[in-house]
Amino acid sequence: MKKLVNDVSDVLAESIDGFAAAHADIVTLGDQRKFIRRKDLKPGTVGLISGGGSGHEPLHAGFVGHGMLHAACPGQIFTSPTPDQMIAAAEAVDTGAGILFVVKNYEGDVMNFEMASEMCGREVATVLTNDDVAVEDSLYTTGRRGVAGTLVVEKIVGAAAEQGRGLQELKALGDKVNAATHSMGVALTSCTVPAAGKPTFNLGEDEMEIGVGIHGEPGRRREKIMPADAIAEEMVAAITHDMPGKGKALVFVNGFGATPAMELYLMYHSACTQLEKHGIEPVRSLVGSYVTSLDMAGCSITVTLLDDDLTKLWDAPVHTAAMRWGV
């Protein structure tokens, strides 16, 4: 295992401390590193909280700040955070308008956020993301997995929360964005969890995993490596198959951690060519490694159909460690 780490049991703590120090103008760290919260809270706005296993950085802590999340709860690597983390985060950011959880559809996360909802003694609603079209039930999920599209939900709902929209309206908005959002991923290599010290799965030198999950869990099938255009064609076909419509869209090409920008932009080029054949018009773009799987090589494509309201909320100012504009 080749990683820039010290003792594997300290990886998460040292990385979180580095993150909090590098972005001390935006975030503060909760007691015992239970959560990362934004420094400034606006009284009377709904507190938007997400979280999940670590190893997907910058998701979620990198999206904490003005116009996006109020707090993020980091679990151990690829392990759900515990209910006491979400309860502590809710306590820290609730200004009286209630709390909205954004939860990726993975069994551990769903269970722990549900427990937190019941135990935290506040008005809580939850948006469950399940944008991954690759598989229905999977290794760690009932139903589809919540993957890179979660970022889009967090950005758009975060902008609406900043405007002061109410809890039920935000919950409905989050569900709407999730329904308009479809993703699919491919892996060229496995990731390696530091504590395991070896690759999560094995791929031959000429193989790829089509439809991979963000923990390296299996997708649709294993295949010989294909040209980028053929990969994009298959991913876009899967994404558009279940799409509720056509028209203007945000196209988000996401790197899984070890894929350089040059390849991601090449995939963006391929994806747009394919999407236009399916009647999807890319009007907003995001290209980069935002929802990662440690050091996995590969990428996902996420498409969100945009109406005027969603476009304005996507464009609204945001000031977080990993996404910033208009501020």
Place this chain on the structure above:
Amino acid sequence: MKKLVNDVSDVLAESIDGFAAAHADIVTLGDQRKFIRRKDLKPGTVGLISGGGSGHEPLHAGFVGHGMLHAACPGQIFTSPTPDQMIAAAEAVDTGAGILFVVKNYEGDVMNFEMASEMCGREVATVLTNDDVAVEDSLYTTGRRGVAGTLVVEKIVGAAAEQGRGLQELKALGDKVNAATHSMGVALTSCTVPAAGKPTFNLGEDEMEIGVGIHGEPGRRREKIMPADAIAEEMVAAITHDMPGKGKALVFVNGFGATPAMELYLMYHSACTQLEKHGIEPVRSLVGSYVTSLDMAGCSITVTLLDDDLTKLWDAPVHTAAMRWGV
């Protein structure tokens, strides 16, 4: 070779086209992809132009836009752009106040930018960056290499150009920032140039290259992998050894392309601990993969000593594909 590509001879063109499409609000593409220029030019400001071999994305095209570069010339992968590219870029962005080239100290780049200066029939000055403290003369350089610190020069000089400062003042500022900036890198794996199809160099499963260049060229020595803290200690010692002073600084931890954010933040944490021992106080931070070597795993640390003028220029609004704030 595992990459998201089609024909290896099309990698650069397809990636540039994807970049230009994804960021069409900021940049436009020159004829025959000779350069990427910002859409809006401010008459009477010096045109800031950089460029170099491709494979270091987002450097340089990702830094084209308001408050940073006016144009970037992409060479073939790890190969200098040609003088006709710089001449065409100068033609496109010169509004009468002259042209400043920012050139990384590599022999091919230095020669080609010099030829362009002589041939382009405009008032031209050049800032040569040579921030890499790892080695003196090296495989492709006389003197020290220009690496990740080039980003800092481009940001600070770009902000000053936006203010309307004159050509000679900007040249002096660029030289000052370069002198205040020191970098060093380590590689855990080689990069693979698509056209070569195999790793540029070979590292054993338990080895790292200390002082590596941004094309995978040799550094100081090959060593068994060390803990992150020991790596940071050695890098910081090398950086501060030649530092012209102490005090407030920008600390920039840069990923080489295949290193995930979790490890970069961990290295930021280590680097800051070490820097404080040397009397360096981190007051600004940048953590991410900005000056890469294709799919190389590893990172560099760059430190720039900041005075009030440099700090204000670093903080000034910037709107590029890869760095954006205040706009």
